[in-house]
Amino acid sequence: MKKIKIAHILHSVGGVDVSLRLILENSNPLQFENIVIHGIVDTKEGFYDKNKVLVTEYKLPISREIAIANDFISIIKTYRILKKEKPDLIHCHSAKGGVIGRMVAILTGIPVVYTPQAFSYLSTNNNFKRMVFLFIEKLLSKGNVTLLASSKSEMNRAINEVGFDEENVLLFNNAIRPLTEINSLSIKKTWPDNYICTVGRPCYQKNIDEMIRVFYEVKKQQDIHLVIMGVGHYASQLRMIKKMISEFDLSNNITLLDWVSREDVLHIISKTQLYISTARYEGLPYSVIESLALSIPCIVSNCDGNKDLIVDNYNGYLINENDTIRFSKKVIQLLNDKNKHAVFSINAKKTFELNYNIIEKIKDLEAIYLSQKVK
Structure with a gap:
């Protein structure tokens, strides 16, 4: 059976980075092939699949903040990468990954799933910035895009505030592996036990x-x-x-x-x-x-x-x-x-x-990937 190739696009820091690594390390490598497109300076650690095999990665000037020149360069370079790699599906993570991934999806016609990990318009109390960020989200909510929410709250905002059609919104809760073994502390402990x-x-x-x-x-x-x-x-x-x-x-x-x-x-x-x-x-x-x-x-x-x-x-x-x-x-x-x-x-x-046990829940995500690939 031919593997389904998924291109992940993101600024790989914090919970967004954790989320992608958990997906890569728990999804079936016999069924899915992954590539990662991320920022030049966001992470120095490589990405690995379930078999501990290094995942192909591309580094572009993707940053957390709006940077028009770098964002434009990232869109063009991502387009070229995807024309070469020919993925079946794009999964864009975070607001910046969502903008770049959905813009490239419009140019290539590749179906896309988008996981905001908290919408960008929530990140400011400045009303003008909030309106601009929300407008961008609304603009890019149309077309061949499925919102893959990380929580029910995010799913509800996608429908009620951003304007995604309900049939184009799915839920896959963030999840982790059971924590059966905890390593010793590798840094000096300078705080009390209590x-x-x-x-x-x-x-x-x-x-x-x-x-x-x-x-x-x-x-x-x-x-x-x-x-x-x-x-x-x-x-x-x-x-x-x-x-x-x-x-x-x-x-x-x-x-x-x-x-x-x-x-x-x-x-x-x-x-x-x-x-x-x-x-x-x-x-x-x-x-x-x-x-x-x-x-x-x-x-x-x-x-x-x-x-x-x-x-x-x-x-x-x-x-x-x-x-x-x-x-x-x-x-x-x-x-x-x-x-x-x-x-x-x-x-x-x-x-x-x-x-929230990803060993059990990863099958749900794999089923979503399969359903989006054949849309």
Whole structure:
């Protein structure tokens, strides 16, 4: 049987990078052949399939920000690559990958699936920019494109706000492999054993300034440390966050880790008391999925992505955006209620096993690829 060739196009950082690697490492290499087109400086690590075979990759000037000259060059070079490779299907990941992939799909006629991992228009509180980004999404929602949402929240936004026809929207939840073995920490541990943690760069999306306010309230009553991982990449608000930490006199109570390998992230999450997130929006956050897989209760903002994973008072708590006092009270409550913590831990693991195990769910994605290829 002839393999189906899929071209993946993306800016390969953060959860987008994790998502693609999980797809490549778990899909059937006897049925699917993959190539990856990504940014020159986004990742230095190669991509591998299920058999540990290196996947063909092309590096182009694909960046996170809008860069008209580089974006135009990327579209032209992607077109040439696809004319040479002749894939059966394009899978574009993230907003920038979505723009480049869908533009090339128009030129080549190749069917395309698009996974935003959170729509770009959610990334700003500037009304003009938000309108521009939404207009671009609406414009490119037409034609031979299927929206492959990473969460039900993203699926609903695609239909109700972006304007995708319902029949052109499918769902494949982000998913990971079961976390049966956790590696030892490869970096020096500089924080105490009693801590809570999060993964998120200081930026508008992750709303880390609200997390600092929450933690400030928690520290008034609770002896606990906060570890924030991944603050070094695209961290537009890092200076502001460091200033807040200093002003709140929390320098000895918060650890900021610039770059942390996924193995170290998993180790740190596995030892935490709680996982917290104050994000304004998400696609379907891997760090929360990983927390569930590790039986860690979560207290998170009630936003897209978070609310798809956490059921309030079942495997954690959902808190409305910027409700600082309620968030801090729930952190304190769960840190001190060992019985509830134990119940939430059991329910967290159940949530993962039922819904987010990629070994079980990859067949759904493979079926979607097959259906789109023959459209």
